[in-house]
Amino acid sequence: MGSLRSMNWLLSIFVMLVLALPQSVAEDWLYTVRKGDTIWGLSHKYLKEPLKFQEIQKYNNIQLDRQLPPGVTLKFPMEYLKFAPAEVDVTAINGSVYFVRRGIKKPLTLQHTLVLDDILVTEKDSSVALLFADGSKLLLGENSELVFDIQTKWGETGMVDSRMRLMKGSAEGRVKPLIGPGANFEVQTPSAVATVRGTEFRVRVDDKDPGVVFNEVDEGTVAVQLHENRASVKQGFGIKTATNLPLSKPKALLPKPIFVNAQDKYPGHPVTLTWQSIDGAKDYYFELFEDAAMTKLAHKAVLSSNQVELPEVELGAYSVRVRAIDSDGLQGLNGTHRFVISPVPSSPSLEQGASSYLTGQPIEFQWSEKSDATSYRWRLAEDRQFQSLVTEEILTTTRKTLAAGLPAGTYYWDVAAGNNQGFGKSSVAASFDVKLPQQPVVTPIAESMPSDEALSVYWSQVAMATEYQWQISSDRDFKRIIEEGTTRDTRVDVSDLPEQQLYIRVAAKGPYNQFRYSEIQEIDIVEPSNGKTAFSIGSVLLFILML
Template identity: 30%
Template structure:
């Protein structure tokens, strides 16, 4: 059984080398010990054996070992183009962390040797021994060799090995998917010492430059190959699957059937550029398919996953997106749960904001309300707006700014004092395109603080009346009447000062009241009447 597995690996690797043109990675003759798997380096101009030894070899070896291993008599005779053979075990082994390139939802990480989980944040480093649980979130992981892995919700992944061989470009990546689902795109591996392997409780998937998906259940692992070739095995069976094929391996059993995945969908309507949302994409249904899976990525399928869902029909409407490039992916899912090949559509959104049309209040209107309502009308779909109120026409002195919202009405963020104001509406489309409406002037009219008679001094037949000074007043009006209701006014004076002397008849009752008068922005009322009498 071991010999059979070795032969399969031999054939698989040889084919990969031919397909990828990787001439530096060569299979050793049968019987060669694993410790003598070699990396081949082609000497370049200005290289020398001493600097090569320092750059590539670990502390247990030096340039003299390279000379002996390659049976070179005189290192000075090495020329550009000469191929040196170096055992992989001699190379520097450096741990290289992976990066959480994007993280969504409730995604947690437990660091090596730690007992508790903590929230995983974007751009965090992931090292050997770390464990990720995605719960209702997802994470895009980028490895040192630019391979990527996207871990779906409710999945658990452990990093068993993350190694790079010095400056050789070779990498050894080994992961364990405990449960859940992942998809991965593996950069073609550089050199015989490179490795990319994902273990599950029931199987192992090993590749040398391909793309595939894994789904792990309690007793089985489902594989879907979307690019290249994957060697898929457990203790009882080893399979080689090509692009468009899938299978399931159960723990401890050799039974497995390779099936053809659903083909890529054919689009009914494809839009590559738009300046307006919403936009709808649809694909032709496939026979015997009742489920479809949709994904939306930022920029590309290696970017942030923005949305995903299972659908009954292959159609999706996109709305409320910002300007930029997106990738829409749709695939069929067969009755056994195998996901097919994605059909991708790249979409560039470039919405342009249009100025809103102001509705009310009208220009130059006087309003007796310190919290007036402002209204406007949009001239494009999928826009947000913001009300701006300023003390000056240039809007350098903003006094009220609302939050961006899809509403077409707003009130100031605080009460407006009596005065003159300017207002406009700022519209936002696509997260970056801005437009401004026309500017209108508004005058808020308020109540002037009351003027109240505070004292009266009597001298002979005269009464001197005093009232409080009102800062906003331009002048005051004093009225004198015989009755408290001021139905019969005897005298009315317009005064600039806050006091006045009036001649009265002795033993006769009078009533006085006062009002402060300001400019057009202020209303005012008379004070209550004050009784006057000279005895």
């Protein structure tokens, strides 16, 4: 019994000693003195009871209040400081967002501020951007629910205590560096608590199992606590927690995607973005935002490939963000790009003419008119990629004619419509062929002919031909030309040819069509008959008949 009384007495003494301890046992707020500061002035600014300035002077062993040297650090007990409920501002709303206050659910507007015990709810394809009293920012994603547990501002000290519960969905934040013992930024989830002190982070509750939570850190450090265990997740690392599993070690996040040939300005739709594939990426998480701060989400998707074609959004400035997703579901570092989709006309439709032309034949190109276009860029190339460009012109009409035609080959052409903002995307290229006309076909001639007769050579007419060149040679290689000439007709008569084997060919002259000769014709020029031979043969025949 006596020992019990002694224990109670000792406990009473301990409690009195604790109550009588100097305020320095509790954490203090530290203030660096500036020129002109006084204990009296600082107490009126920061203390709930300004008349306690003398206690602050004693607490800091200050003798002369008005002779505080700049740079000296003063200690203020936290319980002496002014504090008040802090408010959270709404800076951007996308889609349908609500808040619940005292059991009443209302649509959220930019004019609302959020306070202690408020519940914030976002629906599908919706998000809301928040600004806390210390300048920290948080973006609450779709299908999310956030409860504000503590929102306290410590007067003008700059310390803000922000604690909240993410019941479902996702949030990402940029937290200002926390200074002082009263400053906190804490997000509690169904499986873990994330304490942030100046960083960029993401936290996401699994939509299929709320006991699974993903924490990813882009910058700084986040302390993640699961039950009694605690892990420090540093920049470039993430951690996956589950209520039924022990706390795992942080895992390195996949690197940020690097965009390939990304442009600052795209001439209308469609816009296709490509990035380098990342080893270890199971999928890619893609987001399209309407603002540079990436708070107004316009489109999102989980992609299996490293390429995406944007939806038909309105023309203007956009930001995209891509993250690689690993096998554990952790999302990697952000790859971002800012660009403009210009208000330019869409692609015209080409009116395809003939698929084949002859060299020198006029070629006409025509396309549909765009009401918002002031000019058109017409291109002609020898390849589908338009690397081997033949010609390019800026026109104000929807028609282009090449009166002189083109050399033989395969060609591709397209058209882009433009205005004062630039040219839109080129149309799908159309192609056509330009061919040489057939060579002349020489009419077959006799195998032989007397040298005293004129040789008549006939050939077929060739399209686009301006004249024809004919040649007669004593050798098949036409190295020993006997006769040659040009004519606009499709025949020629040649006399006084030598008695020997001769070779004949004809070529048509015309646009892009020179020296393509016909097949070679052969003829044997023989000695002419003199009449005697014919009389002798006739006499022999008459003699035979008379027998």
